Amino acid sequence: MRRYIHTVGFSPPPGSPEKEVADKIAALMESNGNETGGPIREELQEVMMDKVSVFRNRPALTEALEKVRELKKRYQKIAIQDKGSCFNRDLLDAIELDYMLDLAEVITLGALTREESRGAHSREDFPDRDDQKWLVHTMFRYSREEGPQVFFKPVTITRFQPKERKY
Amino acid sequence: MKCTFVVYRFDPAVDKEPRYQEYMVEAEPTDKILDCLNKIRWEQDPTLSYRYSCAHGICGSDALMINGRIELACQKLVRDFKTTNNFVIEPLPLFNVIKDLVVDMDPFFEKHRTVRPYLISDEEPPETERLQDPENQKFFEPALACILCGSCTASCPINRANDKYLGPAALLRGFRYVADSRDTATGSRLAQLDNEDGAWGCKSMWWCTDVCPKSIPVTKSIAQIKRLIKEEEKRKS
Numbered sequence: 588m589r590r591y592i593h594t595v596g597f598s599p600p601p602g603s604p605e606k607e608v609a610d611k612i613a614a615l616m617e618s619n620g621n622e623t624g625g626p627i628r629e630e631l632q633e634v635m636m637d638k639v640s641v642f643r644n645r646p647a648l649t650e651a652l653e654k655v656r657e658l659k660k661r662y663q664k665i666a667i668q669d670k671g672s673c674f675n676r677d678l679l680d681a682i683e684l685d686y687m688l689d690l691a692e693v694i695t696l697g698a699l700t701r702e703e704s705r706g707a708h709s710r711e712d713f714p715d716r717d718d719q720k721w722l723v724h725t726m727f728r729y730s731r732e733e734g735p736q737v738f739f740k741p742v743t744i745t746r747f748q749p750k751e752r753k754y
Numbered sequence: 755m756k757c758t759f760v761v762y763r764f765d766p767a768v769d770k771e772p773r774y775q776e777y778m779v780e781a782e783p784t785d786k787i788l789d790c791l792n793k794i795r796w797e798q799d800p801t802l803s804y805r806y807s808c809a810h811g812i813c814g815s816d817a818l819m820i821n822g823r824i825e826l827a828c829q830k831l832v833r834d835f836k837t838t839n840n841f842v843i844e845p846l847p848l849f850n851v852i853k854d855l856v857v858d859m860d861p862f863f864e865k866h867r868t869v870r871p872y873l874i875s876d877e878e879p880p881e882t883e884r885l886q887d888p889e890n891q892k893f894f895e896p897a898l899a900c901i902l903c904g905s906c907t908a909s910c911p912i913n914r915a916n917d918k919y920l921g922p923a924a925l926l927r928g929f930r931y932v933a934d935s936r937d938t939a940t941g942s943r944l945a946q947l948d949n950e951d952g953a954w955g956c957k958s959m960w961w962c963t964d965v966c967p968k969s970i971p972v973t974k975s976i977a978q979i980k981r982l983i984k985e986e987e988k989r990k991s
Binding site: 625 | 800801
């Protein structure tokens with residue numbers, strides 16, 4: 588971990604991080620869109636459960652990605668019903684849902700990218716483990732302009748040699 | 755199946771008085787009460803506020819008054835209640851309501867801090883852990899299960915009459931440390947609890963033990979403090 592921190596580059600920190608959050612909350616509170624968080628969350632749970640569970644394949648993952656991106660679009664029109672500033676769970680849920688959508692997108696993209704099966708990632712269309720090609724960590728960086736961008740980080744092998752698990 | 759939920763609502767910014775709001779929820783007998791509250795919030799009324807975190811009876815956030823009895827909403831299922839699918843959900847008694855089902859737990863945690871809920875030892879720290887004698891551990895093990903949900907303190911009739919009384923949860927934590935053989939502050943701990951706002955405030959009404967969602971023998975543990983105080987007195991005289 589220490590070694591990784593020393594070698595990895597940092598993106599410059601935002602100038603005023605608190606402003607970014609305050610703006611985000613203000614935008615959510617003032618939005619008068621026609622979507623609510625509940626149905627988006629429910630549909631997200633459903634698609635991730637049905638199509639991005641342990642057993643996965645390209646067609647289902649592609650459909651899931653489309654669905655997640657559609658939900659992200661719908662999220663842009665979300666409105667907060669609770670306008671109060673005291674214990675506003677509605678607002679908290681909406682902020683959480685935003686992060687859940689981002690995560691769902693990279694989980695699905697990562698699953699699509701990794702064309703092999705390994706541990707709890709079981710691709711029905713690529714049932715074998717492939718250490719030649721996929722002994723790497725899948726990473727994502729995010730920018731507002733380009734969205735999530737995949738990249739890979741080599742695996743540092745220390746005490747345990749990688750080998751296929753046969754139980 | 756259809757369930758009726760009558761829920762206590764109070765928003766200090768809008769309401770002068772608390773009110774009750776009725777919701778119809780489509781629930782399975784195996785749904786938790788917390789699931790039903792989530793359904794209300796996600797499907798009907800996002801303005802409803804209540805605390806929860808782990809939803810598995812560990813974090814102790816969602817102690818509520820359910821049909822007049824203090825329970826963890828995440829630990830009780832719809833089928834556990836014989837009230838023909840009618841539910842009345844209210845905040846914990848004793849504490850001040852912040853909003854809807856959310857109460858101010860600050861006084862609870864302040865009292866909890868006064869019992870010094872940490873190990874005090876004037877012995878040199880050993881190279882490794884301070885090992886505990888298994889027999890001694892067995893003696894106070896039930897007290898370790900406390901999740902600080904506040905159910906016991908909210909239910910305690912003494913607490914309602916005397917707001918200085920430490921209350922069962924803080925006393926239970928006090929017991930946990932006076933009983934621990936590794937702790938060397940036992941004398942000052944017992945002295946702190948030796949009064950009417952401490953262990954002697956307890957009149958063994960058993961409500962704390964009755965409501966405890968972790969089945970901790972709270973009343974018995976408080977009685978153990980009383981016993982240890984008396985033993986200490988005898989030893990000194």
